[in-house]
Amino acid sequence: MAVHIKCDILICGAGMAGLSLLYRAMKAGIWEGQRIIVVDRSDKGTNDKTWSFWKKDDSCFEELILHKWHQLVFFSNDGSRVALNSGGYTYNSIRSIDFYNYVLSYLRTFSSISFVQSDITSVVSSGDQCILNTAEHTYIATYLFNSIYHQPEPSPKGQYFLQHFKGVKIKTRNAIPPLSEAWLMDFRTGQQNGTTFFYTLPMADDELFVEYTLFSKSVLTMDEYDQQIKKYIREILHIDQYEVLENEYGIIPMTDHLFKRFDGNIIHIGTAGGDTRASTGYTFTNTQKTIGKILLSFQAEGHPFFKEENTGLKQQLYDATLLDVLAQNEYKGHQLFSDLFKKAPAYRIFAFLDGETSILQDIFIMKSLKKLPFMQSFATALQNRFISSE
Template sequence: MSGTDVVIVGAGAAGLSLAHWLTEQAPPAPLSTPLSTPPSVPLSVPLSVTLIDAPEGPLRPPDRTWCFWEEPGGPYDALLTASWDRLRVHGPDGAATTGRTTPLRYKMLRSTGFGAAVGTRIAAAGVRRLTAVVDGIVDGPVGREGAEVHGTRADGSPLRLRARWVFDSRPPRVTPPARTVLLQHFRGWFVRTPRPSFPPDTADLMDFRTPQPARGLSFGYVLPTGPCTALVEYTEFSRTVLTGEGYDRALRHYLDRVLGIDGYEVTAVEQGVIPMADTRSTVRAGASVFRIGAAGGATRPSTGYTFAGVQRQARAVAALLHAGRVPVPPPAHGPRARAMDAVLLRALDTGRVAGAPFFTRLFRTVPLPTLLRFLDGDTRPSEDFAIGLRTPVRPMLHTALELPFVPRRATNGRPPR
């Protein structure tokens, strides 16, 4: 049975990002660094890292578009499909609010380009990659460090791999208990038009000129990659997903009736479901086994944005490993942000707050850079309070007061994909 310092299960955004940051040049680990239980010694630099890809099929993450905001000069800027410093929101009344994101930029990154570039880099740095279905991860017995990863390789042979640390990015088989569970579900069309139809310098973050569900919300989302090309998505926050024809019907309505575009060609399609729930994520699955990415709480419950949280988490884990510390992934979002998310999710789910007017008012009354920092959990308490006054105060306060008395309920099975 072979061994390694680190095994990463899954080569999606979380797995590849952690492998990337582990191969960054790190300072020598100080020998005096105190370590947590279980006992250990500072890990050598560079670490031996094994990344396990799922085979082609339903276990491998499909191609994705990730969006996030940060200042120019980020580590993945050379890989971006597009970026914008102007965002626009259309309210249900049709009025548009446009703002500049400066000093931030809204960035669009395709998983295909990210995977190819990061894969090349980590291979050059000596990361070993295997293709296998992981059947189980067995934490080491008491008093013995490490864990074993069991699975089946692509050629059908068994896999047994021992590691000091294991990081698992696979979706949990059973979602943790929650008081509120909504789904952010969407289908996007990459479209090409015969004539200029999209302003390349402006992304439509939320367009609420779509039929709204009784509870939750729906909106259009337009990311132009050129005057004649864009990713156009229809998105809902609700309890249940649509059929394939339901998404296509909504997209046709949005392109034809709302945007007034005809004669477009659909060049590619993407679709996804992101659970939005006030769960208590448990990142530690054993003494030497940790969950990362969406499985480790990197998704912001109120927005579904994940990529920025993945990067914060991966960089922190890499820093802990290089320092010889026990690499418990830190929360990607602080307790204040998670508490506000829980209130908003329940307010939307109960119908006390109408989603489209709620978000429209925020974008109309809060400076855009401040609002983006708020959505990323990077604002001060005084800023959070000021933003809270621009929400429906009475129903939000009612929800906040009742929330401690609402039981968390288990959700059996994986969330729909």
């Protein structure tokens, strides 16, 4: 017979969002004395990804940053190089295994926190309780924080792009870009499969991370990613001898779907809660901002139901507009990003993507882009949001 286990807080999914929330709540003493159960199918014992993000202030996990780049560079499809004016922003990377080890070793010191390794089969909100089922047990709590992502049911007018990528960390004796330089978007590759670029990040004097990234509606075969990576390393980086040290593959949703944050006492966080920016796929910073809001609400009101999202209506409309422009394919993604990074300072673009700009600053950024496709797509985004019944 299934056993019913009661607690105060359930953390459903111990990935970036679930563990960040719990770590930050315990560090701040906000959940002291609460009985907490964390459920995940994985033991988080492998380096399954690297989180990169730009920032200008200290991050919540500053001590885990393994690489920080101060000089940011953009290459357009025609080969021109743009040294970005990043202002006070740096580009940073955290390895997930460092994050899991660091956070879990702290959380395991609390007797009030239990970790369960199991497959979650369902989460349900029922009145003022939440219920989580695994094959073995049923767990009941006052609040449940869910970070298990389920692909949304497509709506006919919605945009469902995928950011899909394969990255390799290589070791070479050939010359590589200087350690201080991150090539944030290098469009010197074919554009036949959608908006396609490389991230090129030096990790040591003889180590380089190269990631082949596409924004499109379907993924490629592994062989296609591998062929393009080899071609880029040979023809653009002029590296002829190297050893592959690590591989990374991933898919991040880029959609204008409106994710539900609250469902009774279930709070969705991370990608499952809509913390992935639809226009960029970046999730780390946005999730940390959401967690900040949840914790402030707990401190001030004793519950997690914060009122104002970081990605508000304005940002949602901008994101939907960009996805529609890409879908129309008249203004090609590589041209759009070239226009943007050549004409607007990068620090302003980062602030814009973080939702920290005024309408006037937004207009200044938009002036760098072709007006007609954006105006048409903005009208579509408005119509889909406010007029269309679907």
